[in-house]
Amino acid sequence: MKAAVLLSGGLDSSTCLAQAVFEYGNENVIAVSVFYGQKHIKEMDCSKKIADYYNVKHICLNLTDIFKSSNCSLLSHSTEDIPKETYEKQLEKTEGKPVSTYVPFRNGLFLSSAAAVALSEGCGALYYGAHRDDAAGNAYPDCSEAFFAGMAKAIYEGSGGLLTLKAPFIDKNKADVVRVGTELKVPYELTWSCYEGGDKPCGVCGTCRDRIEAFRQNGLTDPLMK
């Protein structure tokens, strides 16, 4: 059987790719990456490096147009800056509503696009690197378990049972993902999680904070912060 992996170039999805390659062999794995109009293409560059490292077919999609009318702070046309605070503090300000870096239904769109590609390429499984910490409270509702359950049902039923959505880390936290990835020898120095571009991660955006902490909990230092 063949498997597709939704690959952002970040820590979680790169670990997920490593897991799929471990299970299926690189010749049976396809990576799917999506550009959606981010402020930088650093993560996309990293997805290419990771796909090259694992020697898997890499399909890149450009869905920029879909977010043309969104003012999410991650997007290049946005008038808002990317917040430099913890998600808790951001959620206090939004009164529990999605934060400014929430891209409207992004993960639903990514999974649906990847499902379409996966079916076209004859894959029976679609891997997705979501984990327990991803929703960050309700900062990112399209990372919640309830969202995942809905998408898993939609993809299985909507493909007539031909495609199954798999999230091997759904009951793990980010530190667990780093542990699994370290065992699988994922080249984390090739990945990128920071919301900003540049040569080095900013270290203070929500995703940087979470990544640094996940390595710390494993007694490791993020190779990008060395």
Added chain:
Amino acid sequence: MKAAVLLSGGLDSSTCLAQAVFEYGNENVIAVSVFYGQKHIKEMDCSKKIADYYNVKHICLNLTDIFKSSNCSLLSHSTEDIPKETYEKQLEKTEGKPVSTYVPFRNGLFLSSAAAVALSEGCGALYYGAHRDDAAGNAYPDCSEAFFAGMAKAIYEGSGGLLTLKAPFIDKNKADVVRVGTELKVPYELTWSCYEGGDKPCGVCGTCRDRIEAFRQNGLTDPLMK
């Protein structure tokens, strides 16, 4: 509240748009249409005519690239012809698997794209013209009630409760949709359902057969067949 409607330019989605305009007023309704590499753009032209008729904002997306590796017979690059038989006969040949006009996870992708647009435009509801006959056995699994339930959950949960998927015809059949649309005075002469382009519908593809029958059950003749 504002509402978005997924509009193909066919009979069902045009009726759905009419219903949304009836409920919300045209100034609060946005129509979203998707080009995905079909063999003809007749349906897209009709979606524009219908959106113009109802005087609603119309957002068109092009997702052609996503289906580049699919050989679905509806796509312009496909090597397969569009079948001219009933869905029952087609399903006999495919042994119950999706038929050759099934576009891989198309409706999941369309709904996800429309959800992203709807949220960006500040809509609280997304209307979708699916009805009970749509799945045509298992010909189109991404029209099944189970698929719809999964997507509805994914969209509600994945938007943090900001967006609700509504399918006002989900428990109706196509003849019921024509009845509702006739009451709402939907200009069916501006819609297009046939899988082929041309000046007049072919009358023999699966979707033509279903449409003609839905009008017949209401004691009407499809205005396109006059």
